[in-house]
Amino acid sequence: MQPRIPVLYTTQQLQERVHDLAADIASIMPKELVVVGLLKGSFIFCADLVREMHRAGLQPQMDFMTLSSYGKGKESSGKVDILQDVQEEVVGKTVLIVDDILESGRTLAFARNLLLSRGAADVKIVVLLDKPGKRKVAVEPDFTGFIVPDRFVVGYGLDHAGYHRELPFIGYLEAH
Ligand code: IMP
Numbered sequence: 026m027q028p029r030i031p032v033l034y035t036t037q038q039l040q041e042r043v044h045d046l047a048a049d050i051a052s053i054m055p056k057e058l059v060v061v062g063l064l065k066g067s068f069i070f071c072a073d074l075v076r077e078m079h080r081a082g083l084q085p086q087m088d089f090m091t092l093s094s095y096g097k098g099k100e101s102s103g104k105v106d107i108l109q110d111v112q113e114e115v116v117g118k119t120v121l122i123v124d125d126i127l128e129s130g131r132t133l134a135f136a137r138n139l140l141l142s143r144g145a146a147d148v149k150i151v152v153l154l155d156k157p158g159k160r161k162v163a164v165e166p167d168f169t170g171f172i173v174p175d176r177f178v179v180g181y182g183l184d185h186a187g188y189h190r191e192l193p194f195i196g197y198l199e200a201h
């Protein structure tokens with residue numbers, strides 16, 4: 026049986042927010058930039074965002090990185106591993122890291138430091154969701170979609186134990 030997943034942000038709310046985020050990004054960032062999507066969670070957000078960035082006049086190149094700070098559960102393990110690295114050199118490039126949700130900050134702090142240490146000229150961060158109360162490492166996104174309540178959220182790319190990424194909305198799992 027499918028679990029009941031209450032809706033936090035509808036498809037339309039997500040579309041509108043992603044459109045506005047792309048306009049904010051285009052107002053600050055150069056036309057030529059490299060978008061680095063953090064997999065797997067950001068794949069839907071990234072796909073929608075780059076199409077809105079195109080409409081806003083930007084011409085991004087795309088790359089992806091798979092980082093893991095979570096096991097199969099709901100708590101961060103505290104250590105970040107590179108499961109799959111970017112394929113292109115970032116030396117001298119302007120980079121926009123795209124992630125689904127910022128929680129402890131470990132994943133994004135790690136990704137930003139890694140790309141800067143490899144010589145990226147500038148690294149900015151966009152997250153769809155931010156859970157600010159849970160920060161363990163100082164890192165602030167340059168662009169944020171929504172500030173979310175302290176709930177475990179799923180859908181629009183976000184999973185729990187590999188499930189629910191396909192949901193066209195963002196919902197939350199009720200504690201049981
Ligand atoms: P951080 O390193 O603790 O900031 O964790 C960020 C990563 O943890 C995100 O990219 C997600 O993959 C995952 N994560 C954190 N909170 C949630 C949640 O509520 N639902 C699904 N994934 C989450």
Ligand code: MG
Pocket residue numbers: 063064065066067124125126
């Ligand atoms: Mg993630």
